[in-house]
Amino acid sequence: MFFHDKRTQYTVRVDKPDPQFARLLQQAIGGIEGEIRVCLQYLFPAWGNRGPAKYRDMLLETGTEEISHIEMLCTAVALNLEGASGGVIDHIVTANPVVKEIMGGMDPRHYLSTGLAAMASDANGVPFNGSWVVASGNLAADMYANVMAESTGRVLATRLWHSTEDPGMKDMLSFLIARDTMHQNQWLAVSEELGGIKGVHPIPNTFPQAEEPGEFNYSFVSTNLDRPANPGARWTQGTSVDGKGEFKFVHGAPMGEEPKLSPPIPEGYAQAEQMRSKDDSSSSTGSLL
């Protein structure tokens, strides 16, 4: 069960409101790198967690923290949009072309749809999409999903930090960047406990590798038409990173045949010209005529 304290986790201060920066901040709220995603991406696998409970607990605690980050960012958007009050919106009635250009720069829905508040969308107004919430049921895979989310999230936060000179916003973003540092480390710590790279890979580690055809699972398949020689890269020779195989370098080549499908079934209502014998329906080399 969840509870709330009316104060924010960290100070949210905007010294000079900037409606265009409000738009940029939306990426960190409703974008694929944003906080709604990480919040749900920690809570959903926690609620479906099967296995050691300590990882569920950790996911729940940090998932809860992320709601607080959404709260901070939405507050920051609302405060930045107050710059529209004495600025952009007032001037719209003047049909001043310069002001209109600024309107182009802010998200028009921040005025039209919300009356100066945050939305569950990204910096282009594209809504948050639940498909981004990855929770595979495999703890190691989910930890990578989390490290990835915190990595792209921290990259985004540093770019936002770079995009403003407002001291309040820089301060808030520094805090969020610091939290991303910790969260990257947290999920890595779980991976370490699960055995580190050699222990967790290949993910899932419960599938019997004997079922994998051995000539393919540690071979770099080059699809380069130059047919280069083995470049001796880390991934083309030596022991595999997971310690379970030897890297090889092979030139890609088709091992299958040209597919042969049956002719259309009558009730599929293809064109009459498609209704041919099965033999006709596949091509051989040179059949293009």
Added chain:
Amino acid sequence: MFFHDKRTQYTVRVDKPDPQFARLLQQAIGGIEGEIRVCLQYLFPAWGNRGPAKYRDMLLETGTEEISHIEMLCTAVALNLEGASGGVIDHIVTANPVVKEIMGGMDPRHYLSTGLAAMASDANGVPFNGSWVVASGNLAADMYANVMAESTGRVLATRLWHSTEDPGMKDMLSFLIARDTMHQNQWLAVSEELGGIKGVHPIPNTFPQAEEPGEFNYSFVSTNLDRPANPGARWTQGTSVDGKGEFKFVHGAPMGEEPKLSPPIPEGYAQAEQMRSKDDSSSSTGSLL
């Protein structure tokens, strides 16, 4: 530039067509864990790659391989749907309730929309979405995105492998599982070259960590209302996994204030009752009345 050989990368054989398994295979084509996603997720960052060219080349080669995997899976869907020819579809006209239940089990659009062929959708018919293509411009973040994609992809492939007894399909899926093993290792090899966990984290490693407030970037913030003591977990004490800090355990507490927003601007057309003085518009503890 891309070229094509009419044969498939690996044999695609369906011994006993199964329209419902065709539906399941769609998850590996157009689902978030599927091959269209990895294909574009390797090609897009290759085309935008800034930095050592060898990584771009590697991304291009494997991205190209993934198109061949889409081809194999789409062929497998078409072949499995041939089971509908002598089975499901013929019987629809009989209004046999048992057969209709099977129709419920296959994707009806496999008949209605494609006439027995694959779609760019997942196992529920939800279309592929370009937002899943992550390419941050930060090589280490992208490698995690790739390991994550190959990990959830391999988990999916093993579940599909488990869901069929068709020897041809099991053979094809074993091949794809093996390739996922290799691809996990490939991206890990890049991470290793980039310095391994200690070298790449926190991602991005170009942001000056001095800008991060030091009390937050290696602290586990517990939001658990039980206020537990430091459990001595890997992520609450000792050196951080990235080697750059010391893990701490802190009880979460609000450091910010309750947000205060300005009253609505007149041109936002809020209700008249919302138009109050700025002081009124924020609550203090106990203001709920």
Added chain:
Amino acid sequence: MFFHDKRTQYTVRVDKPDPQFARLLQQAIGGIEGEIRVCLQYLFPAWGNRGPAKYRDMLLETGTEEISHIEMLCTAVALNLEGASGGVIDHIVTANPVVKEIMGGMDPRHYLSTGLAAMASDANGVPFNGSWVVASGNLAADMYANVMAESTGRVLATRLWHSTEDPGMKDMLSFLIARDTMHQNQWLAVSEELGGIKGVHPIPNTFPQAEEPGEFNYSFVSTNLDRPANPGARWTQGTSVDGKGEFKFVHGAPMGEEPKLSPPIPEGYAQAEQMRSKDDSSSSTGSLL
């Protein structure tokens, strides 16, 4: 800032796991009538609330409660899917057609994508969409959005209640139905405080009604080609519900002209045949030739 207690708000008990019911429950999680929607629909306008703080506080408290409801429902999905453990999934390997039909009935992604856990999607696997989060900045409009969400939500909950005979699930759903009753009342109480129907309408009540052309704002426009007489309905005569006008009944009739657009601009690369004089480009009655 948010905090968490590891216990759920109310008991979540599944006496007889049912993977198909798990699919139905998804509608209450990630569907448009579901709990993620109401959760964000209360939190976002709270974070952007401009006006009396007591309404923000109320939104925050109930928005926080809704996260607990998502938690309960996701737990219920995970528990219902345990029925797949000894039932559906085990049997898939047998290729038993009857079992496969059941697989058709559950959401295949509950196995393929999550390994038996909830997703941020609806009962058809369509992902939650952030566009559903309505927060207009007008308190009265938002209260209607909330009453509507709790009304469709309670309708959904009663249908789910009817769809199961599991005592544990019926108990949990009864609780959620009761909470929806309260929440409908809460938002109505705000509307009452804001002046009730006569006080809040037309929403927004800050737009000067003198700007509205008076012949249209309380007239029922009949587009029925039968040209019926005034039926004397509540909405065609008497004082308007908002008390600010008199209902009238009028037969719809075009008051505008047939639109005339300019010919295409050359750089729009329309077909040559579209490039005509402005006079030609509009039709008059009978110009169909």
Added chain:
Amino acid sequence: MFFHDKRTQYTVRVDKPDPQFARLLQQAIGGIEGEIRVCLQYLFPAWGNRGPAKYRDMLLETGTEEISHIEMLCTAVALNLEGASGGVIDHIVTANPVVKEIMGGMDPRHYLSTGLAAMASDANGVPFNGSWVVASGNLAADMYANVMAESTGRVLATRLWHSTEDPGMKDMLSFLIARDTMHQNQWLAVSEELGGIKGVHPIPNTFPQAEEPGEFNYSFVSTNLDRPANPGARWTQGTSVDGKGEFKFVHGAPMGEEPKLSPPIPEGYAQAEQMRSKDDSSSSTGSLL
């Protein structure tokens, strides 16, 4: 069956074309507050209406009127974009940076994709989404959905009205604002006929309230960690708005237990480390270690 008159319902006149205003108008066409949504939201429940036919008829008539509003707005967009003819587009070839900024302000797809015409999208180019069409089969719930749609729609229209100084556009928007006033009143009139607030609530009014646990359905659950005293608000004491209960104020507290899920099934291919005994898989307080 539907018919058409080539004239518009009301005059559509643009005195000074403005491509950026065309973008803003898109929100009223394809946005969630827009006319496609209300049009379908009245027609779909009309076509599925079960119950008194007079409400179906009313929905049909007004749904038909809304198509005429889409027509007016699309015409207005096309006329406003004619401003791009002699202005923006011509100048693109000059690579004039000032002009390019304007291009940023209009929707580039208004040129690239339509050659100066409206799209079925919102002001950010996000396409109309059929999920917005709410038709629950419960008349009272649907009426709230309609009042909500007309309320957010009227708020949007007033903001658009404020965003232009074009007399023609202001005139057209005044008409639409007036119609929204009427439509709010219409749906309210149905609610009044259905019994008003006390008659229709809780929605649905056909679920036996005896099934609701009585201690929860009129209680305000405070999730505020300050544990405030009953503030004596309208929603925390006195008779409930629906007249069927007494408001109470309670401090939220977990009534359920910490969830316990079974360990992963083998065929889910979780990591080996997750495969533990059932007892292990749940945490107790303090189990974080």
Added chain:
Amino acid sequence: MFFHDKRTQYTVRVDKPDPQFARLLQQAIGGIEGEIRVCLQYLFPAWGNRGPAKYRDMLLETGTEEISHIEMLCTAVALNLEGASGGVIDHIVTANPVVKEIMGGMDPRHYLSTGLAAMASDANGVPFNGSWVVASGNLAADMYANVMAESTGRVLATRLWHSTEDPGMKDMLSFLIARDTMHQNQWLAVSEELGGIKGVHPIPNTFPQAEEPGEFNYSFVSTNLDRPANPGARWTQGTSVDGKGEFKFVHGAPMGEEPKLSPPIPEGYAQAEQMRSKDDSSSSTGSLL
């Protein structure tokens, strides 16, 4: 302006309600081949039509007819779902596994979300998407879009016709199939008037073909690695179909160079290892090491 007659364009009769067929019909309502799409795809370009008015008029008339088709199909869905009344839904309370399988076969949201009515979604519950509404501003391109829509629409309708034995439904679908026949002919008639294939192609016919590099615009580029000889197909030799060139057959070969991008900008926060000199950042053949 639009008007309505309460009778349907054609008889909608369901002799034996079938909730699963209701699901299939949804594809013809809210699917990409469905009637909402064609309705808007004729109305939007009509409202933005620039050029001869007779084509706008024709689009308006047929777009109006399509609303009547949506009406018929939605009515058919509602009537087919009445089969759920005495069948599926009643039985849900019995937890009869056979009945549940049928539930899997119908769209669960037809009960959960609408109480037995149509939705603005396809046969998998995926919502209608406004992006499908193509209106390019080029009349010839739009006519192809329309022929394509009526062709895939007629294919869908024939498959639906094949999927039912209900005489009423077959009758209604025959009518819709007939209308699709006419509509294909209509749009073709416009193409014929615009000059037929030779007159309208290449679309747009207003772009000066002299700007096209002549060696590429009538050459079939073979990307087949077998490097086949010119197969003498219709599209590899002889006069082009548009009569404006000679078909040629060429083996695809790269004409560009390997792309060279600049190193990352510092404020992009790529990894430090990506920050190299410009020369390093591009590969030459063999640089894979």
Added chain:
Amino acid sequence: MFFHDKRTQYTVRVDKPDPQFARLLQQAIGGIEGEIRVCLQYLFPAWGNRGPAKYRDMLLETGTEEISHIEMLCTAVALNLEGASGGVIDHIVTANPVVKEIMGGMDPRHYLSTGLAAMASDANGVPFNGSWVVASGNLAADMYANVMAESTGRVLATRLWHSTEDPGMKDMLSFLIARDTMHQNQWLAVSEELGGIKGVHPIPNTFPQAEEPGEFNYSFVSTNLDRPANPGARWTQGTSVDGKGEFKFVHGAPMGEEPKLSPPIPEGYAQAEQMRSKDDSSSSTGSLL
């Protein structure tokens, strides 16, 4: 199986980087008229092709070419964004309002999410959507889909060509325009081989036309309330374009009855007021009271 050559199909050269033009180019990558769509729209029907193999081969070859076009456009976006390096992004830190306006003009995610690289999205940042990939299983319908895609694609390319003065970009776009010319001709050649307009229509040509009610399949139904006389247009008299009927002109009129639906089922939890007898639930003319 697919292979790659590191050189591009045609030269990609940007003489003067322009971040705003990069945004426009996105429409040709991830927009509905863009190259990802045509690529998948040729490859998917190839992989599901049933009928003469030569058409599959042709689809495969051109589908493969389209991947090379995505590659060229993504490279062009990355190169154009280098203009942001020394321009826009550097200046953000200055909070220069003029620069910020430019930022409004480029896609902010080109910096925030990719660090100056292309995305799988359109010019408004709306992600590519797999639903756009049309492959009906009917060859003639699919050819129209392809001609339509190449027609709207060529219109888009000409507008992009017009939007830049960069010689390198104009050169690349000229190449793409030329390829679109060829591809239009290719798909038309297939249609010609399939019998031309008279041979392929109505699509599908395998449905027995005797099943179509003859009075509707070649009649133009006028829904114009003016009830105009037969205008003698190409589509209202004479032989139909497909040569299989005679065009007629009829005034639309309802042939069906007003729909009558059953009252709600109890378990649908409609409002009590909707539960009426079946007779009541339908209206007759004048029943509006």
